[in-house]
Amino acid sequence: MKFEQLLADRTRLMGVNVIREILKVVSQPGMISLAGGIPAPESFPMDKMRELTERVIDKYESNAFQYDLTEGFIPLREALVGYLGQKNIHASVDDILVASGSQGVLDALGKTLISPGDKIAVEAPTYLGALQAFNPYEPQYVRMDMDEDGLVPESLDEVLKTHTIKFIYTVPTFQNPTGRSVTLARRKQIAEIIQHHDALLIEDDPYSALRYRGEALPAIQTFAPEHVVYITTLSKILAPGLRLGICIAPQLIKKWLVIVKQGVDLHTNTFSQAIAAEYLAGGYLDEQLPKIINLYGPKLQAMLDAIEKYFPANFTWSKPEGGMFVWAEGPEGLDTEKLYWEAVKQNVAYVPGKFFYTQKGEGNATMRLNFTKSDEETIDRAIHILADVLKEACA
Amino acid sequence: MKFEQLLADRTRLMGVNVIREILKVVSQPGMISLAGGIPAPESFPMDKMRELTERVIDKYESNAFQYDLTEGFIPLREALVGYLGQKNIHASVDDILVASGSQGVLDALGKTLISPGDKIAVEAPTYLGALQAFNPYEPQYVRMDMDEDGLVPESLDEVLKTHTIKFIYTVPTFQNPTGRSVTLARRKQIAEIIQHHDALLIEDDPYSALRYRGEALPAIQTFAPEHVVYITTLSKILAPGLRLGICIAPQLIKKWLVIVKQGVDLHTNTFSQAIAAEYLAGGYLDEQLPKIINLYGPKLQAMLDAIEKYFPANFTWSKPEGGMFVWAEGPEGLDTEKLYWEAVKQNVAYVPGKFFYTQKGEGNATMRLNFTKSDEETIDRAIHILADVLKEACA
Helix, strand or coil: CCHHHHCCHHHHHCCCCHHHHHHHHHHCCCCEECCCCCCCHHHCCHHHHHHHHHHHHHHHHHHHCCCCCCCCCHHHHHHHHHHHHCCCCCCCHHHEEEEEHHHHHHHHHHHHHCCCCCEEEEECCCCHHHHHHHHHHCCEEEEECEECCEECHHHHHHHHHHCCEEEEEECCCCCCCCCCCCCHHHHHHHHHHHHHHCCCEEEECCCCCCECCCCCCCCHHHCCHHHEEEEEECCCCCCHHHCEEEEECCHHHHHHHHHHHHHHHCCCCHHHHHHHHHHHHCCHHHHHHHHHHHHHHHHHHHHHHHHHHHCCCCCEECCCCECCEEEEECCCCCCHHHHHHHHHHCCEECEEHHHHCCCCCCCCCEEEEECCCCCHHHHHHHHHHHHHHHHHHHC | CCHHHHCCHHHHHCCCCHHHHHHHHHHCCCCEECCCCCCCHHHCCHHHHHHHHHHHHHHHHHHHCCCCCCCCCHHHHHHHHHHHHCCCCCCCHHHEEEEEHHHHHHHHHHHHHCCCCCEEEEECCCCHHHHHHHHHHCCEEEEECEECCEECHHHHHHHHHHCCEEEEEECCCCCCCCCCCCCHHHHHHHHHHHHHHCCCEEEECCCCCCECCCCCCCCHHHCCHHHEEEEEECCCCCCHHHCEEEEECCHHHHHHHHHHHHHHHCCCCHHHHHHHHHHHHCCHHHHHHHHHHHHHHHHHHHHHHHHHHHCCCCCEECCCCECCEEEEECCCCCCHHHHHHHHHHCCEECEEHHHHCCCCCCCCCEEEEECCCCCHHHHHHHHHHHHHHHHHHHC
């Protein structure tokens, strides 16, 4: 039968993920990938997993395997109250929704909030997974400027003045893809601007726990809790395969996210949630997080050092204090998608930056470089090889 | 801020789940619930969970906790090829999609296929969770008749002749809510009808493994694999908290389900999938399934015996050979929603049947009775109490 004619109209806006197609070569033998956004398996508490799962089976018995509340497993939400409190995010058990990864939160937000044609304000560049979550609900995107200090508040203000915006989406700390962080002063400004315009902001914060140097920055949510939906994840501080995303939202929005999520997957995996509850409440994270930071910090330093050493003089790049990515930009006219295939021939992969922009023509000379998956020596070698490819192209 | 004005138009069609509100009283102390659709915790292989999780941690190490393919964990899909093959469902690893519960498959199908206003053919009554999955995509429903032998093929044919139907949704075996099964002869007829009309049918099959007597019925998919999307789940034969749904679909549809699912939750929980892979491949299911059948079979018999013994003479009910539900219907004019509150006063809960219909006014005299969660004695007592409430109402 002709299945094409059965596809919903919204599939026109989704299409095959180009980045996914491009990245298929990444799994070829011998390839050094700076492309993914994948935590190092050494960051998982593998030495504690057996103990954690046994503890869960003993403590919760069949409840860890039964249907559960759409809102999330209560012992996990109880543990999250304390975890979020340390970040000055004040939430009760009732304020917290646990979803199937941050992606599950983003999908539920899209479904709850976006009518076709609604305008969403996003950074240029922005997180691709958010666009994939929102696209099926057929929004339009309005771009906001960024610089080295993250989202430019004046650009946000201008966008809110000139458009009817359903919500603003931002990753203010160690942004994916740029690694940039919004400064403290700007966070306060952004909070004031959204309050002034009575606008809703979605603050996606997967990375703030991964800080290798410098001082912690408070979430924008802490300055404007009534106007912010805050999202975080256990993927980077426990394990991504457990698919645990967390959302704190104003009550009416949270109520709708629960209704929406019930139709999408009934509830989040109970066993994973029970493992995470014990991981947080049992103090395992307090032991594990310094290990993760000690693992990633030197990798970031190795990447920044290698870029400094090898990259052509006409490149600029971000200098993040944490997260998983460095963002590099070459001279105008450079096409990093074309160069990608040259780099791949030399067994080095990255993500061409243009894919993180909502407007065609932006970001052609940019690239995202991940440092969490490879060791320091490999990072040095890969950046060296990549730099030679770039020099050849810029020559 | 005024969050109401931010809600997407589609939320108008979703609303608060009335059934959920009604069922809140079910958790009151002393209540005997025949309302849920929840497996007995004794059906979970709790004595094997420790062994299974250890086996997974030893065998797959960090891969069991890492990001994984949207399509599903390969060792699980490999194990499913054999499991499905036993049911004469021929699928390669590439044909199988693992989602976050059957609910995850239903949501992905809705998103992939339904444009606002599209017509979906459903049984009267039908599975409520499917409606919850489809409603946000704004379909219209066209009802099809059922009788004691399940979906009436002539009604399906008539619906396909008189409407442009995007797809047919059916639960042909031990249907939720009625417990009815479509006969073998009708399965063949239905397969012919959808082939004749070149129509797509979604066959939702969560219960066929739970057969306590009688002969297994082949899936409709086996008669028309090109026209059927087949869905099953591990919730009833392993544990629902692991959230594992399975889908076999024609290739183009499967390709789109993967794209859609990537935006919804990236991929299904890896650790759960690895546990399920070992459960199937290690022969644990072969040991567990007879135990589940021996657990539930007597419960079903106890319920049928008690209904026969206590219910008023003007009631009819289904006589399922498996599954989780019995469906009872009283005389015209009976309002089982009103009676629900009388029964609850006597500490017995059920689901009023009207909620399983897409057309208002249908099913007012019907009720769904679950037998998997209570023991035989309790079932007998609950049905006795309920029968007294019914007799009073019918007197």
